[in-house]
Amino acid sequence: MVRLSNTMIGVLNAITFLLSVPILAGGIWLRQRADGTECEKYLAAPVIAVGVFLMLVSIAGLVGACCRVTCLLWFYLVAMFLLIVVLLGFTVFAFVVTNKGAGDAVSDRGIREYRLGDYSNWLQKRVESSKNWNKIRGCLADSKVCRSLEDKQDTLSRFLRDDVSPIQSGCCKPPVSCGFTFSNSTQWTGTSNSTDPDCATWGNDAATLCYGCQSCKAGVVATVRRDWKRIAILNIIFLVFIIIVYSVGCCAFRNNRRDHRNSGYKQGAYA
Known part of the structure; x- marks a missing residue:
């Protein structure tokens, strides 16, 4: 024994x-x-x-x-x-x-949008750091996280009901409050009267999209929060x-x- x-x-x-x-x-x-x-x-x-x-x-x-x-x-x-x-x-x-932190449903439909200020200060500071964000942004661009949305030929109503990840919601489309016209999942046109700075940051180019947006950072934090809870x-x-x-x-x-x-x-x- x-x-x-x-x-x-x-x-x-x-x-x-x-x-x-x-x-x-x-x-x-x-x-x-x-x-x-x-x-x-x-x-x-x-x-x-x-x-x-x-x-x-x-x-x-x-x-x-x-x-x-x-x-x-x-x-x-x-x-x-x-x-x-x-x-x-x-x-x-x-x-x-x-x-702390949770996404808000957009007009009671499936897609959710995320705000960086809703999460803990520690996570916000780590993501907002220029050094960290440049690496994260490079990872997002390399992984082509928005490619799956580009292949969809959705209408706006169907797109808003899709099961979209926090990163795709924050980085691959402008905030719905911008009021842009939907062309496809990653192409939005028009002008915006919104005071949200993400509306001016958005670009239709595949290398730009909303990778520089606060909503993109919030989507990353939301993903980290979900994964850390599981871990x-x-x-x-x-x-x-x-x-x-x-x-x-x-x-x-x-x-x-x-x-x-x-x-x-x-x-x-x-x-």
């Missing part, structure tokens, strides 16, 4: 090591792609970091448990404890900064699993220390 914890840690870390290999390979592939977008290259660094971290920790746990190497198990437990603290902190933080819920489940694994690791660590003490006593008795 006392050896069960070592076996469980060994099996769990063998699985983790196998999972870290494709994660690390995927990050390196994103970094090395000759035709990769700036967005993909920007995402490559955290993917590589996660892959390296999982690989090192799983190797430490695997060798420490199977070969009874106490120092490696100690390193493993410290790393797992730090992971628990980071995940717990991020989960609490994610719930706090995503507590926070998954983190809670993952935290429970990590805490269980950490507890098993503590048992394995105690087993190793007891084995070393017993072997020391036996050597002393025979000396």
Whole structure:
């Protein structure tokens, strides 16, 4: 029974090591792609970091448990404890900064519009930062997020009933309050008497659209808010699993220390 914890840690870390290999390979592939977008290259660094971290920790746990190497198990437990603290902190933080904000329905129809001021100050500042926004804008342009709307030959009434994502609503069309004439999903003409600065920022060119609009930033924040809420819920489940694994690791660590003490006593008795 006392050896069960070592076996469980060994099996769990063998699985983790196998999972870290494709994660690390995927990050390196994103970094090395000759035709990769700036967005993909920007995402490559955290993917590589996660892959390296999982690989090192799983190797430490695997060798420490199977070969009874106490120092490696100690390193493993410290790393797992730090992971628990980071995940717990991020989960609490994610719930706090995503507590505010929701899109407003346009004239009781399906499409919704988003205002940057409705969200937490922390998210607003991060998105409004010129350095951050230039990267985000480049990612949006590279990913051609508006292309799916360009292929639709909708009427205005049908377009307003479509299931449009927050980013598409904010970045691929002008605000409805501008009063522009609908040509197609990404082509709007006419002049506007609205005081909304987004109306003057809008352009029909595919590289312009509303990528410089406040509504586009709000759409990005709305997407981040939705995704962070989902991640926070998954983190809670993952935290429970990590805490269980950490507890098993503590048992394995105690087993190793007891084995070393017993072997020391036996050597002393025979000396």
